[in-house]
Amino acid sequence: MEAVADLTTEEAVAERSTAAGANAHGRYAKAVEVSKRIRWDIDRDVIRGRRFDFGKKFLPDGLSKLDELAFITPAEHRFLSQIQGRTYANIFGLVERFIGAKVLEISRDHWLGDQTALEALVRFTDEELKHQEMFRRLESMAAEGMPAGYRFMPQPNDVASVVLGKSTWAVLGLTLDIELFTQAHYRASIDPDPELSPLWKDVFLFHWKEESQHAILDELEWKRANARLTAAERDEAVNDLIALVAAVDGILQSQAQSDAEYFLLQAGRSFTAQQKGSIHSKLLEAYRWQYIFSGVQDARFLEVLGGMITPAQGERIHAALGSIGSPAN
Numbered sequence: 001m002e003a004v005a006d007l008t009t010e011e012a013v014a015e016r017s018t019a020a021g022a023n024a025h026g027r028y029a030k031a032v033e034v035s036k037r038i039r040w041d042i043d044r045d046v047i048r049g050r051r052f053d054f055g056k057k058f059l060p061d062g063l064s065k066l067d068e069l070a071f072i073t074p075a076e077h078r079f080l081s082q083i084q085g086r087t088y089a090n091i092f093g094l095v096e097r098f099i100g101a102k103v104l105e106i107s108r109d110h111w112l113g114d115q116t117a118l119e120a121l122v123r124f125t126d127e128e129l130k131h132q133e134m135f136r137r138l139e140s141m142a143a144e145g146m147p148a149g150y151r152f153m154p155q156p157n158d159v160a161s162v163v164l165g166k167s168t169w170a171v172l173g174l175t176l177d178i179e180l181f182t183q184a185h186y187r188a189s190i191d192p193d194p195e196l197s198p199l200w201k202d203v204f205l206f207h208w209k210e211e212s213q214h215a216i217l218d219e220l221e222w223k224r225a226n227a228r229l230t231a232a233e234r235d236e237a238v239n240d241l242i243a244l245v246a247a248v249d250g251i252l253q254s255q256a257q258s259d260a261e262y263f264l265l266q267a268g269r270s271f272t273a274q275q276k277g278s279i280h281s282k283l284l285e286a287y288r289w290q291y292i293f294s295g296v297q298d299a300r301f302l303e304v305l306g307g308m309i310t311p312a313q314g315e316r317i318h319a320a321l322g323s324i325g326s327p328a329n
């Protein structure tokens, strides 16, 4: 540091950016190395000729919140966790459509630059394409063992078109959030639950392994995008991030409605109007926890975001999140 202090301002800036570049290069290189080491195959490593055990739960209670519905039977609890687990896999397949496209787009900045960074982003995109295929396989395997009538409401390309119309800063912020909560869900809720379908659990074990590198790359790319913005552009990008979270909530509202209707149609018994309302609101609450609130509480996400925005921008984001959880919504 003393050596840098002795340099002229211009030299010091150049030195610091070279040091930052070398540091980033090392992190891209690490992501490539780990990606190569843990690379898995859908059939050989994950599915291994297995089918879902529909006598077991899919989504753990820590994520599904179903232990808070006192009036449902154990079989209904299990069925609802399978519905939520099916939606969980489909949501990942959905977001991976825009994540893969965005990463491919920003890889352009590295085409004639750091070839290790380029390789890291190409591998990232390749992995998201593989994950989408795995989640499509899961959807058809879930459909084999569950009654007809389940519907996944959002269309991946429609959602991706809306998301990719927003600023890169906002899309990378949402992406880092998603890829961090993917890991947090596995560590805190999926891994410790011994009662889940072994195949469903393995899918998210293998997914988690590759997502760890993605979150590192998201952070590097988000910071790179952030460094290019003027204060006014960043302020606009904060609005975009808020709009994206609102769009996610719109998707969750429609899917919670659809999943509650599917359950009630297949449950084979009647519920009171109040119980029906509780099932619907518990699903929406669980989905908001899974896809919005668990992510924005992540310490790493808060640290990176906090290093980019002003306190007033942080307040705007906080207020927008508060309105999602309010009774009016």
Ligand SMILES: [Fe+2]
Pocket: 096, 127, 128, 131, 207, 211
């Ligand atoms: Fe993924």
Ligand SMILES: [Fe+2]
Pocket: 099, 128, 179, 210, 211, 214
């Ligand atoms: Fe990912």
